[in-house]
Amino acid sequence: MPLDSTLQGKRDFKVVGTRPLRPDGIDKVTGRAKFGADATAPGMLVGRILRSPHAHARIKKIDTSKAEKLPGVKAIVTREDLPDHTDGDALLYDVLYNIMAREKALYEGHAVAAVAAVDTRTAREALKLIKVDYEVLPHVTDVDEAMKPGAPILHSTIFTDGLEPKPKKPSNVVRRYEFGHGDVEAGFKKADIIVERTFKTEATHQGYIEPHACLANVGPDGQGELWVCTQGHFMVRDTCARLLGMDISKLRVTASEIGGGFGGKTTVFIEPVALALSRKANRPVKVVMSREEVFKASGPTASTSIDVKIGVTKDGRITAADATLRYQGGAFAGSPVEFGAMSAFACYDLENARTIGYDVVTNRPKQAAYRAPGAPMAAFAVESVIEELARKVGMEPIDFRMKNAAREGTRSSYGPTYGPIGLLATLEKAKQHPHFKAPLSPNQGRGMACGFWFNFGGQTCVSLNVNSDGTVALSVGTPDIGGSRASMCLMAAEELGIPYDKVRAIVADTSALGYNDVTDGSRTTFATGMATILAARDAIKKLTARAAQIWGISAEAVTWEKGYAKPAGSNAGNFPPMSIAEIAAQAGATGGPIAGHHEYSADGAGVSFATHICDAEVDPETGATKIVRYTVLQDAGKAVHPSYVEGQFQGGAVQGIGWALNEEYIYGKDGRLQNAGFLDYRIPVCSDLPMIDTVILEIPNPGHPYGVRGVGETSIVPPLAAIANAVSAAAGVRLTSLPMSPPRILAALDRKAAAE
């Protein structure tokens, strides 16, 4: 099968672009769907994890002897039970260190030991009996503090990469990144107006409703099974097998239904611990995180500190743009500052651009991906300055953006030159949108912002089996976190020319398919979708060959049309069209089961852009903020299932509203998290939100047969900035710190009043 992913002009879609019910919908609303914590096994034990109460401490000794004697305790594991099999792989060693502390506990909530017991009460009791001898060390949780000379050092092994010469002293700065082109100093000399500002954002959590949960079952023969709520069960399998020193073939992982991930379930936390407990106890072990554990010991996003400097000419053309971004990503290397630095100026056509990024470690949980990792914070800083510059130049911010917008052929600030992109189209649509000209009431302000995300392809493997009645069973290896099974069924149905409800898609376990990358990078509808299309074409080839065999003509003389095999022309023979069901019914006699496959590393994920418009109302006496209107305009390439595309647009905006207004990790002086629960970690509730209006633009991605671009992440890039611009306009004072909580807004209003 040739890898024909070329776009087929303006194609007339039959089922792609419709809005059927999702195949997993009824199960989810009736409670039949099985999530991570819903699995049970005979003889199952309860696993619980003991966590460090200290932000930074040397673990001198762990005494489990008392706990081991407690009746009902079946296994206890500590660092001793998870020896280092990482073989010099530094990133994997960090994962090992994160799932079970080694010489030091590096953040409050860091796992120190784990217990498997016959019930919850016994497990809890056993945790209390484990005696850990800590030597408490000074800690640091703020990114700027962690970079200062004299800050408490987390790892004696980190010597900042990317500096010349390489430093001789260890520091909390893992690496320095630099991107850009041109000469920013020369660019600033040409500028008539320069705005330079510093911004801060607090760490936020993805806030998925389902806590991490898994059921591990390892037998005495060393073969294991794991049921787990994850965005990538192949990643879980490979990581766990390596951490536990198992052959990958000995571990079979099944992904449960998933109650949200947003990037936070793209790594392992409890899974290797549950497997280690099960292996030691020789019994199935279920581990379910509490909400407090989710906040303290999963992977929130980075907190940041960012400087942005942009210069423009009097007529509104940007001459230079410069930014320095400092992101702390918790106790280990890998904050998303690289993506932040790459994406910061991606929306603009710049002659001179430079971004410098610092990846910093602090005594906080190791960050995990959160929807467009690193980009929302950078966009917040850059788009705030853009808005301010536009006003200074005396231009409408939208016109200023259009004048400087990146377009096809623009060399991006991170390197590549853009193909066909939709940024200008979203800006033009925004300008025509009724929201753009709607009148504002007193104390209201309007803001806008643009955003960019790379999108990703990645390793993918799909199987499509034609059943004996002509229906189709589709097996994919990417967990469905946003309605992707529905989209896969739509694409398979489109290609095969059969109705949507004749295709059933499942997320197969790791034994059924080749390796699939995690559902991340907005890749699934693009990459798994393209593999599904190509697997369907593979199946069609076999279906037409079977028809040819039945008719006794050559395979090349048969075509596929609307679910039927047909002779290609009159000289091929005069046979009535044969349906997929008819061909399938005879499969046994014509060569056996009919299936299509596709496995590849997907390339050509098209970048995606969005423009958001936001109206905010600020109560000048209390600083309370309400988002009164919000519109998302984004390029989807091709919306396979428009309802789920709209859902992604709305979801990104809503998470952005939470991040911008109220969500934050609040640390005490003791380095402990103060608000590890949904009462004081304030994600928006329904009544906080207006209906989020959406506009889907379709500028086809040349890298996908239907033109699909990923849509899941771009939608969270503009909101922080759009909301900050709206709130700043409403309050009459520029807000540069997130979240813009009422005390912060009121303090800013007071400062403004004092200055006037």
Added chain:
Amino acid sequence: MKEATGLLAREKGRAFVLAGGTDLLVRLRTGFIEPDLIVDIKRITATRSIDVRSNGFRIGAAVTGAELNEHAKLTKAWPGVVEAANLIGSKQVQGRCTMTGNLCNASPAADSVPALMAAAAKVVIVGPKGKRTIPVEQVPVAPGKTSLKKGEIIESILLPKRPPRSGDAYLRFIPRTEMDIAVVGAAVSVTLDAKGMCTDARVALGAVAPTVVLVPEAAKALIGTKMDKAALDALAAACSAACRPIDDKRGTSEFRIKVAGVLARRAAQIARKRAGGK
């Protein structure tokens, strides 16, 4: 009721009364408390009804927020008390939660408590030594602590009869629109004379001190005035001055002091309007 107090009094370990359970069960599940005895009072008849009496209302201790809301006479006489109780939680929580539980949980941020204090509500307590009646403000003594003695149960809350031209209101500040804990709460109850002069007032604040506090100075700022701008300014200043807040994850002390004045002013304006003031 007697049996219930007896059970509580005899228990040697940790004993708790259960009303709606929306505080107690949450604390139990999260492992904050490990009770030896829980006495559910919801089946005791005396706790289940709202009675209209010549001297006011008697509200049983197990009456839920939703039931308060459905009582037309109570809602008409004490709209501020009912709106405060109805702010607790969500629809689901409203079906269980009680004002008595809110009061006995003794949180400084309890929503119904400032309104009850402004209303001059009293509670009837039944214990091993019999019955006693005390003002609401004497129940909470510190965060999470009440003045109730071992074996004592609050049987009911008493709200006084309303003179004509009276009104009350409660406002709270939360960063979200629901499912949140008050950063500041302010309740005002007023009575006006025929000319619109304020003859009686009570003002209470939540979440600005270790317990909900009554602010007599703020009430004084209103009494004898037509609740004009000067009086409302004085009220706001008195409220801000009465705050002894802390800086915490829910708000800075500076913020609470300022917003206490703002909310008291707004609540007073609503109360005045409800009392028929123009």
